[in-house]
Amino acid sequence: MQRKTMKTVMQGAILLSVASLIAKILSAVYRVPFQNMVGNTGFYVYQQIYPIYGIGMTFALSGLPMFISKLVAETHSKKDKMALLSRVFVIMGISSLVLFGLLQLCAFKIAVAMGDPGLTPIIKSVSWMFLFSPFLAVSRGYFQGEYDMRPSATSQLVEQTVRVGVILMVAYWAVHHQWPVYKMGAWAMSSAAIAAIFASVVMGIYVYRARLNFWTPISQPAPWSYTTIGKRLLIEGGTISLFASMMVLLQLVDSFTVMRGLVVHGYSDMIAKSVKGVYDRGQPLVQLGLVVATSFASSLLPSLTTALQRGRHGQFIKQANTVIRMSMTIATAAAVGLIALMPEVNQLLFGNQEGNRILEVYVLSIIFATLIMIYNSILQSLNQFTVTIAGLGLGLLVKLVLNQRAVVSFGAIGASWVTVLALLVMTLFLMKQLKKQRLGAFKESFLFKLAAISIAMWLGVRLAMPFGRWLAFGLPPRPMALALAILGVIVGVLIFISLALKYQLLTLREWLMLPLAGKWLRWFKR
Incomplete structure (x- = not known):
């Protein structure tokens, strides 16, 4: 029963x-x-x-x-x-x-x-x-x-x-x-x-x-x-x-500050509305990135609760560190991949390449928002509700205080940077609380390897684009952008996984937690 x-x-x-x-x-x-x-x-x-x-x-x-x-x-x-x-x-x-x-x-x-x-x-x-x-x-x-x-x-x-x-x-x-x-x-x-x-x-x-x-x-x-x-x-x-609703709360601050800041920055009302519309393109991109990263991580989180209920604190720490590392890896790959392909993705989805730089900065949010969601789940499983609220409040305070000033000084890209900064502050605060629970998933070697692999992936994808344009010569802008995006994804995945396996970014046990890992890992190791 x-x-x-x-x-x-x-x-x-x-x-x-x-x-x-x-x-x-x-x-x-x-x-x-x-x-x-x-x-x-x-x-x-x-x-x-x-x-x-x-x-x-x-x-x-x-x-x-x-x-x-x-x-x-x-x-x-x-x-x-x-x-x-x-x-x-x-x-x-x-x-x-x-x-x-x-x-x-x-x-x-x-x-x-x-x-x-x-x-x-x-x-x-x-x-x-x-x-x-x-x-x-x-x-x-x-x-x-x-x-x-x-x-x-x-x-x-x-x-x-x-x-x-x-x-x-x-x-x-x-x-x-x-x-x-x-x-x-x-x-x-x-x-x-x-x-x-x-x-x-x-x-x-x-x-x-x-x-x-x-x-x-x-x-x-x-x-x-x-x-x-x-x-x-x-x-x-x-x-x-x-x-x-963390990301939506940050967007609410944008609703009250970005449009007004753009007008003070020097835009007319009509242009400011259009620029804010371009800035808002980043939200569906981040949302999709978060779906990929957090859906996987959330499937592992129930095991943390089980470990706590059975009094296995060592197992809890080990599993929590695994969830954090894997979430960080997937989120970073998604964010850097989007940055590398932003001109093509922007053209494909929205019909032009307006606001590439604004969106490239904004999608960095995927990395920190993913970590915050994972940290929050772990801390709440330990009944640390006050700590999580304090972290959220700190991040929102950074966004409230700096957002309009940044937009007035730098335009819409200022709001992108402040969003990333607010999430970074929140991440560091929650990370500090986790260290008190003996949770330290990020060794210096892991972060160095992840950064180096991500840069190599970005470089490889951008170097592949001229070849892709040569192959897709004569196509209309959107079909060409689709062809380039597909090529970029293939190149990016091959480079990222090959280097991650070569330099042992994750353990074999962690890799095997990914869907159908046994089949494609054998292919990569040939």
Whole structure:
């Protein structure tokens, strides 16, 4: 029976992970055709308000459901669970109504603070999504706490598919009917509320089948008071949610500072909006890089919890160091590969090579954001919540203090550098905390080898480009960029893996953790 339960838990975890991965890829990929249709200014309008959606959705989709599932798992009888969820629903319902009201009433002031009053209707449009957050978070949290991941996975996929579909349809319609960019933005952002309705219907079906009722106050005393639940929601649930939306929080700072800074830098309003749209191209690139790096690492993290639960601290340290090293390796390869191919990737995805330098700096975020996510998971498994929040706060403070000044002085590339700096500060702070737990994955030899191999890969890819252009001579710009990108990826992978194996960057055991490693390792060692 216990083996069957564990099998169900593992299958559920895999299902939810796959659904999350597909949703993240969808969320990153749709922005490319969207930008192609609406242009830099249209993309700017959407991306200015996207962080508000991103933060709200992270809370409803992953952060709070994860915490609520923990509360449900800690509660035994079904009556106690319903009483508990009823109180959670009340707290979240009041919070969501307050947030909705503030966004509606203060939309103009927020838009002015962003440097563009025209954003007002878009802020009002996204605010409707928050009305659905309590039901989605509580229902998902309940089923996850009961080890049934199907409702969360299904609703997540439905939500993202509907949202992406609505956004692309709006963009197509807006271009063909020559809508103003702000009208297009308001309709595109309404996709958040429309998708939330569809997700709520899916969760409603599961709730109805399970005969749950947590939205009606229950006279049954809850295991904890409103005050206790509220504090835990704020501290534990907030920590999980804030770290899950780390990059979106940095983007929110950009929304309030980059546009205003570019105007002070000397650009006109129209040019500043276009430049901000170019700068925003970096976000889907980083998001895709993070999906590749963190999806692998997250599959190894459950073993850390198991090692701790069994009191095997030595095994915990060994496995944690392995996760950190491998995540660093994959993230660095992804970031440096993107930098090496940025002219081709920019041309392929966005139709021109505007902002290559800005984007090359921005994608360095992949390395540090990956490490932060891994460090955060390890520290939280050790119940170091305060430490992780302090690290996040420190990084956000760096971004808040320096961002607009850097943009005024250096243009949009200043914001890219400050993002990387903020993440670096956060990484170093969390790394220092991990050293107190005897976790020191980075020996000098490892970092030196990784840097040398990455530089060699970058050089090899750039040297291959003239040969690629000769082969692809006569092709239109985008097909040529695709051919060059494919060539660059092949050259980059061959150089990176060959040198990493030759100089023993990772141990054989670590290499074998990668998918189908046994087959391609034999090929490389010939």
